[in-house]
Amino acid sequence: MAESELLETPLASLHRELGGRMVPFAGYAMPVQYPAGILTEHLHVRASAGLFDVSHMGQAELLGEGAAAALEKLTPADVQGLKPGRQRYGVLMTETGGILDDFMVANRGDRLFLVLNASRKHLDIPAIEAVLPSGVTLRPLPDRALIALQGPQAVAALATLAPGIATMKFMDFAEHSIAGVNCLVSRSGYTGEDGVEISVPAEQADMLAKALLALPGVQPAGLGARDSLRLEAGLCLYGNDLDETTSPVEANLVWTMGKRRRMAWDFQGAERCRAELDNGPSRLRIGIQPEGRQPARGHTPVQAGGQVVGEITSGGFGPSANAPVAMGYVARGAAADGTALELMVRGKALPGRVAALPFIPHRYAR
Amino acid sequence: MAELRFTKDHEWVRLEGDTATVGITDHAQNALGDVVFVDLPEAGRDVTEGEACAVVESVKAASDVYAPLAGRIAESNAALGENPALINSDPTGEGWFFKLTAVDAAAVAALMDEAAYAAFVDGLA
Secondary structure (H helix, E strand, O other): HHHHHEEEEOOOHHHHHHHOEEEEOOOOEEEEEOOHHHHHHHHHHHHHHEEEEOOOOOEEEEOOOHHHHHHOOOOOOOOOOOOEEEEEEEEEEOOOEEEEEEEEEEOOOEEEEEEEEEEEEEEHHHHHOOOOOOOEEEEEEOOEEEEEEOOOOOOHHHOOOHHHHOOOOOOOEEEEEEOOEEEEEEEOOOOOOEEEEEEEEHHHHHHOOOOOOOOOOOOOOOOOHHHHHHHOOOOEEEOEEEOOOOOOOOOHHHHOOHHHHHHHHOOHHHHHHHHHHHHHEEEEEEEEOOOOOOOOOOEEEEEOEEEEEEEEEEEEEEEEEEEEEEEEEHHHHHHHOEEEEEEOOOOOOEEEEOOOOOOOOOOOOO | OEEEEEOOOOOEEEEEEEEEEEEOHHHHHHOOEEEEEEEOOOOOOOEEEOOOEEEEOOOOOOOEOOOEEEEEEEEOOHHHHHOOOHHOOOOOOOEEEEEEEOOOOOHOOOOHOOOOOHHHHHHHH
């Protein structure tokens, strides 16, 4: 896609002011890093707090009587059991039991609030609309920006502007006024650290981001650090680790399927999930620890005992692990922790092992 | 110290006697970002001009490094194994990749000089 065709987020001019290196991502011009660099930005988020622009992600609300039941046709998540003021992670299913997208859903009391992947929102929206009964409507919110503030100092810094946020727990969702701006805040993120994601009207996003960057300990962080942080945290990236061929059972996301949902099997694609839970999936998503310092990246073939057993789907260098880290899919027989693997990097077998995820322990405010 | 010559693949070459030291340019290291690993060629390997003979890995991605000249690998920079960040901090000094012997001095002279490389990089922006 030509640069001129790329969409911009409401923070585009701020990224330029901050010296962000803009790259195309899911049709948007996004900062992959700022002058500090990915390594420094990553380590700063783990030590203090980083501000990410994630406005490219799709935001939408689902309104009307029966909205939660309607959404459950597409997701095995327990949406009807989600209490007001709470958020949950889940997957949207294809008809054949693959993953259409992974997403966040929050219960705002009178409506559901959804966050969808930038690269998938154009597919998610018609898929959701197709299952809605009359009286339930999906309203995309393209006029809102999304800012993530992540790191062990994020909430303490933010609480100087909005004290109520300090009492929120992981996956709580609430309205807060921050620096005079009415925001939707969830205590969640994509780094494995404590922090929040803040939905804000587009026209106030620049002002809010500047107020957050002025807080002690807060530095901007780009998509590069976001990717290395989520990989160390063992979190999936749609398009790498999840796609329409992977099921939630294979992806080791059974925990996102509600207990009631696993009794009723009343969602799109349930047959495949049920069969895989009964008989075991043919492959499983696992963590992979390469030996030594050399990274093994996405699409690296994975062997065990000389036989190809799978492929790396995300891999790189983990700045906090101070080592290469990866995840991928392998045949069920090769998925046990500690299994010796050969990672075929540029034709050479790099030794590695199946490793427990996450590589860096989560530090959520539970 | 001999002047540097440059390739369009963002390598630099410093010829001293018949030995050429090769590394990547400041522009290249800046574009790559933080280097975390480098895969270097074995001494004694004969390489042709343009042959991929090293790999530099940043946090973000892996990139090939090409032999700017035909020659034989005399030595690779062992210090990069311990400290690949030298490529970022001192790309044209301690961050060198490998030394080539049996190179053709005329081929070195045919590479871009510093001003020509600077103009080439400006043209990429």
